[in-house]
Amino acid sequence: MKNFNDIYEKIYAECSQPLEELRKKTRNGITTVILISIIVGIILTIITRSIFMIFLAIIISIFYIALSKNNKNYRTMFKEKIIKSFVKEYSDSLEFYPTKGISEMTYRQAKFEYYERYHSEDLITGTLEGGYAINMAEVQTETEETDSDGNRTTYTVFHGLFAEIGLDKMINSDIRIRRDGMSLFNKKDKIEMDSGEFEKKFNVYSTDKIIAMQLLTSDIMDMLLDFKEKNKITPEITIEGNKFYIRFATGSVFEAKLMKKALDYDTLKRYYDIINFTLDLTEKFLKNINETEV
Amino acid sequence: MNIVIVVVVLLLIYVFMTYNSLITKRNKVKQAASGIDVYLTQRFELIPNLVECVKGYAEHEKEIFEEISKMREKYLKNKNLKDGEILNNECNKIIAISENYPELKANEQFLELQKKLSKMESQLQAARRIYNSEVNVYNNKVQTFPSNIMASLFNFKEEEYFQAEQEATNNIKL
Structure with a gap:
């Protein structure tokens, strides 16, 4: 995995200028x-x-x-040039497909929330070090509510990045880490963690307290808290069977913005940090799974 | 008069609810402690096999093995967490001994036992963390106002945490 500045400089040198010209033309x-x-x-x-x-x-x-037409071209080019190169530069074993997404069935398996409409695009797929398969994509779920007058309103339930990683071991339990206040599960399964700070910001549910404690070690809790603090996004996780699911309520991702530079440093750095965090966290969980032999 | 009755009834409801909550939380602490005991017992069941396995290679460490066997018997007769944790530390010493005997480290039976002990140590650590978090919830209830009034009235005492030093000793890499 490369350093962010190296990736940025490489993409900047290769494809920033023609795209920036197109952006300015479109914006004007x-x-x-x-x-x-x-x-x-x-x-x-x-x-x-x-x-x-x-x-x-x-x-x-x-x-x-x-x-x-220019706007449409710019948006397509942005994904094809910038995001595709960014993903490829990040890791040779990852590919970016702007028109593909993660299947609804996969998202449902993570048991995040109830929704009525599902949409996914911008798929990043490949294998991690150690041969673990990863699929990551933008997901949007919506639900509809009808008021007393019969008017239907559509609400976004979740909009952000969602990833599924295959593990090489089966966990004989399920662990769900949710942001505080999202208590959709049986309170009986809620676990009191031994970190006051973590308890304030996350809720952990599991049918097996021991396995949850074995996997959620203090360094993983610190990592989640640190990410939340720096990025103002609460990662939510489900581990079930041999799958690890994680999602971030980032809103729309990998989209070109006309009012920002084609190769905006902060935007790309944000994507880098999220992907990096997902892979680091997965690695840590995998290490715990293998060490503790759950 | 009616107001007085309402206040008394509300007060009684509060007393019942706080009392029940304290009992539930104290029971959870006890449950967590018994969780630790289960893992300690499982771990100690491996001691005879472990001693047998190591004995052949480290004959002159006999005193340690005898002491551990005695401690195990004592623990099984009268189980308490403090003795259990001391014995657990002693148990880790046997593994540390193996570092001096390369042939022992290559013994398949020893490796299998080491793997089992490692798994149990990890479960034990998880059980200790569960215990500490349950103690934290219970102690908060005992110490904070107004439930501390009920706690002192019904003689609910604070529970002890597993000390950090104690855990550090136990975190010997197996």
Whole structure:
């Protein structure tokens, strides 16, 4: 695995410039259309004395952004050039497929939450050191609620990165680490951990306290707390059978942003930290699993 | 008058609830302690085999083996966690002895026993952590207001944690 700055510099040298030019061209085009629409909208509003014209200007701008060929090209190019290179540079054994995702069945196996709609894309797949298979992708789950008047509203339940890693050992129990306040499980299975700080921020559920304690050692708890502190994201984990699942409520990932540089250091560093953390954490869990022979 | 009755009833409900909560938490501490005892007993069941295995290679360490066998018998007659932890430390000494005998380290039976002991040590450590977290929950209840009033009224005493030094000694790499 390479150092982040090396990866960044390599991608910067190889594909940053043409993409940055396309981004600027796209951004300028969109800004111009929005400005013209607003000016025309204001003039027409004054002439016709109808506020509707302003809304018309906004609708035209939205349509332009959505249908802009440059914008679509830039988004596709960003994934194909930047993210694909980033994943490849991170590890030769990983591949990025922007149009593929993780199957809903896999996500369901992690037993995170109830939802009605599922969508996944931006799949990173491959093998870790030691031959463990990994699949990581952006996942969005939604649910619908109907109010007393019969109006249906869609809510996002989860939007972020989700990963599944195959273990070479079966765990004869299940362990679920959730952010504090997300108590969907039987309270009987809740485990009081021996770290006050960890208890405040995470809830641990397991049918076997001993195995949970064997795997959740103090260094793993510190790692989870440290990640939460630095990134303001609470990782949630499920270990069941021979699978390790982890997710991060990051919101949308691997998407091009017109108002940010094509190769934005902070954004790419964030992806690097999340992938790094997932792999480091998995490695630590695997070490504990092998050492404790659960 | 009615207000007084309501206040008394509410007070009684609070007393019952706090008392029951203290009992539940104390029982959890006892349960966690018995968890440690289970793993210690399982570990000590391996002592005769371990002594037999090591004896052949380290004849002049006889005194340690005899002492451990005596401690084991004493522990099995009168089980208590402190004696169990001392015996567990002694048990780890046998493994440490093996470092001086390369032939013993290559013995298959010894390796198998070492593997089992290692697994049990890990389970034991987990059981100790469970015990400490249960003691923490119970002690918080005994010490914090207003449940501390009920605790002192019904003679609920604080429980002792496993000391860090004690655990450090036990964390000998097997």
